[in-house]
Amino acid sequence: MEKLTTIREQLEEHLRKHGMTINRFADLSGVNSGTLSNILNGNRPISMQQLDRITSGMGLPDGYFYDLYIDECIFHATPDWRRLGPFLLRCAELDKLDCLDRAIRMTMDNVAYAPMLFDMAETLFQEGKNEAAAILYQCVAESEKFQHSERLALCQYRLFMLSLSEDQEANLQAAVSFEPYIDRLDEGYQLDAYVKLINVNLSLNRWNKVKNLAEKMLQQAMVLYKYNKSSSPTKTKEHKKPLVFYILYAYLSIENYYSEEMDFEKALHYVSLYHEPDWIIEKNEEEREILEQFKEWAVANRYLYRLMAGDVDVLPEYVDYVAERESEIFTAVCNIMIVANLHKLDVDHILDRFGNYLTYKEQKYHIAKASNQVTLSRFTKLLSELGIYYLNSSRFEKGIEYILESLKSCIAINSSNGMLRCMGIFEQFRHLATDEAQRQYKNLVSEVQKLNDKKIGLSISYL
Template identity: 60%
Template sequence: METTATIRGEIVKYLQNHRMTINQFAKISGINSGTLSNIINGNRPMSMHQLDRITEGMGLEEGQFYGLYITESIFHTTPDWRRLGPFLGRCAELDKLDCLHKAARMTMENINYAPMLFEMAEEFFNREKYKAAALLYECVAESEKFQHSERLALCQYRLFVMELSDNVEANLKLAVSFEHYIDRLDDEYQLDAYRKLINVNISFQRWDTIEVLARKMGHKARLQYKNNCKIAIMSDGQEKPIIFYILYSFLIQANVRREAGNFEEALSYLSMYEDPDWIKAPSDQEKIIINQFKEWAKANRYLYRLMSGDFDVISEYVNYVEARTDEIFTALCNIVVAANRHRFNIDHILEKFKEYQAYKPQRSRLGKISEQVTMNRYARLLTELGIYYLNSKKFDRGLTFIIDSLEYSIRIKSDRGMLRCMGIFEQFRQYSSKEIQKRYNDLINDVQKLSVYAWSPQV
């Protein structure tokens, strides 16, 4: 019998060291003695279930022999999905991702396995085994990189969604890379993919790109709606009415005009999502969406007047959002920007909404607000609060907010945010205390470390 570095050899060694017969080990492992004998003698391939039984019977850690199993049952034999599928599943369960990746790459030498690996990746994705799913999506995408298949596009979409993080610079790279594939996605996935791309680009205020994406999303959503398609699929598998994407496209295009200071055009788009009378016999879920957009429209009417310099509207705006706690954080961000633009005094509002100056995930009646959007708003809020207090000559308080914003920008790796905070601090450095200067210098060291890491040569 074999005694080399194989699974069979390890079994034989175990039996010898423990002076155990095959029949005795068969009782311990729960595997038929004849089957066990054939496995040891190389007359029968070993299933995943049998391998796990044998490993447990030997008192070893689960997955102990998975590396050897890849070599013996995958690399040196024609892959059999009846063995490979369960093996990949167990690797995901035990977090043996190195074994999963190695086996999947070996398997992809035969592109006929791409559909099966893709289906398993989808299974992992639905079970929230995201790291395992990502490895399989990458393998499938690599094997089909010269194809123009919907499967390739969905792989890239899944990877885009799973890899989004609180690293805003990395998110932008993901968005730019994925954008090339979006039009190849099935229609049911495209709309939410556009929404996610828009939200990532908002973090960088890439308004030209955002407008293009919003127009495309709105156009595709209207076409689907006219074709009596009422539901789109979100990245987490949940369904969302298509009217959301139509109204959201109008809201985003209004925001683009608002950022450009063109409030007249912004109002024309606002009216499109404020009163969508083209929606006939809306469902209960659609009614919730319609009402939420109406509320946003009313808040934005106040906002446009405020941004235009009409300070008299601020009490109405505050009273409106105060009764809608989900809207206070966004309104506070907008009010501080307007105050800095027009030199308004908003001390009483900042005191009223003091608890909303801390970061926390945001929600609306439609669900959780995109984390990318919330991160961008919070970083900007900290900076704008700093500018507000600096303009008021409250230098210590203002610089503290600038340092807070710098620290947060470092955490989310926002180059734009870091540069802005550093520029403001240097402008007001002469007014900073020793304590604030020390904190700033410590953070600058962190910025330098990030730069060294980002530009270090690959060896």
């Protein structure tokens, strides 16, 4: 039997097989009988609404004819946005992303569609249909002729945001791909883009990049803040947060760089810049809340740098301070374990007190939710620091257990540096590991090898 290759042929066969008249099918489907007759005679293109009604009238699942519709009404016909637009939205609604991608790529020679595809991507992005939006952004970016256009930059920014995940290697690639476009973004998006880039690089421990991005954000935010104070409010751009947030966050980020460099004098200098800034005048309620949050961070970080520098007597004050501020406890415990291992401190009593905070969970502050990438990175580091702490105090079984948990977490987020660190520590104490721990380690190493094979592209045998 000859294969039925068009929607019209399949509709004709359905009517013949069921002995159904056009009028009867019109009643079932809700499509006008005259319209159906014109469609069957090839005198009228099928609209999206008509296609869905015909599909339903034939008792077929939603989207059944979409592949054929692409060939008949998009590829072999002059594309018409009145048909194409609703079709793309319906594909996104039904999660038929392969059809969405095919249809777009067949029409991208017509650059006139780029603005409409971009607007549709923005709509889908706002509705949380991220995969469909990403396909549209990618196609618009590829077709954009004006390489310095704001639309291209915004497409790249959306793609960057949508591609962020728990995978650190993928996040690195996303950050590297997006960064060249940040200066081309519209002013209203630029500062938030800097914050997101800083957070990704912070989670990857790319401290030089953190400092570089923070300095650029600081310069831009300062210029805008001074301009806004001397301009009419109607002439200024809206930002997601008040400008003071970006300035203070830049100080905090640069401080983190100097902290990692163990230059506590410079780190404390930047703490002083966001502790109680006196250049902010006529504060509104949102700005006051931001200032209060940064003040809390400043006090906590002053305690931390005294600890890091060897003033261990301040530890009880630090613990009591964060204990009254639940949103600060997780970060403080991470820092305390680093200090404990650095100065060989006994912090069992602190671990007992904050035992509920030794598990991964989303971190929220008064003014925002912490970056998921940063939280995951900190949690993985916390597990390894706990392992080192227990190994240093000769509690080998517990220490090795935490090192294996850290290795498992490193594999989950694809952190190469973290995996190497954990494997190095385990090998150092392998002779003290139980048979069960060694079995777990062997299985985890196999997972590491699989990840490495994916990066290489293929496994090479030397035998």
